[in-house]
Amino acid sequence: EAGVVQSPRYKIIEKKQPVAFWCNPISGHNTLYWYRQNLGQGPELLIRYENEEAVDDSQLPKDRFSAERLKGVDSTLKIQPAELGDSAVYLCASSLRPEGEQYFGPGTRLTVT
Amino acid sequence: SQQGEEDPQALSIQEGENATMNCSYKTSINNLQWYRQNSGRGLVHLILIRSNEREKHSGRLRVTLDTSKKSSSLLITASRAADTASYFCATEQAGTALIFGKGTTLSVSS
Numbered sequence: 001e002a003g004v005v006q007s008p009r010y011k012i013i014e015k016k017q018p019v020a021f022w023c024n025p026i027s028g029h030n031t032l033y034w035y036r037q038n039l040g041q042g043p044e045l046l047i048r049y050e051n052e053e054a055v056d057d058s059q060l061p062k063d064r065f066s067a068e069r070l071k072g073v074d075s076t077l078k079i080q081p082a083e084l085g086d087s088a089v090y091l092c093a094s095s096l097r098p099e100g101e102q103y104f105g106p107g108t109r110l111t112v113t
Numbered sequence: 114s115q116q117g118e119e120d121p122q123a124l125s126i127q128e129g130e131n132a133t134m135n136c137s138y139k140t141s142i143n144n145l146q147w148y149r150q151n152s153g154r155g156l157v158h159l160i161l162i163r164s165n166e167r168e169k170h171s172g173r174l175r176v177t178l179d180t181s182k183k184s185s186s187l188l189i190t191a192s193r194a195a196d197t198a199s200y201f202c203a204t205e206q207a208g209t210a211l212i213f214g215k216g217t218t219l220s221v222s223s
Contacts, residue, residue, distance in 0.1 A: 042201045042213030056210055104155035
């Protein structure tokens, strides 16, 4: 069984530039999550999807961040424009049910210079 | 905001020794989960313990949960160099997503 796939693995951009991250969850997993992990911290939820519906986006900075999950499968997280403080690892996870264990992708390490 | 808080922040042991990590949380939960993260990798689920359970085992892992003290512990027995990683506890309340702690960094030397 293929795991959660994320791309790119690494991204370096200048501040004020846009950036996008892509995630392909495990087949059949209806719940998809985007997390941000700062250095030395645990992951913090940005947005959670049930199929194509965003059911929890309270922690997503909506002035610059956007996400979509078309057709309830793949998802894209976008930042526009990026700021220095956005440097972090962006993790995507999926689960079979809203509660229970989550399966994480390898993450995208973003560096904003 | 982070509900779970792991203790210690860092732990260094020799191969063959046991490693114990603790997690405290603030509000009532549905379940508590432990994850491992190797350097530069995503998180891997280790074990889930529900609020009505007190202890669970999985291989060399033993997790306890004390809801009256709002705390959990993760014991890794007979540690190996490959256990070197960061370990996170995460709590789940009804209808909400996981909230992770800051993690314990475990270093096992051979």
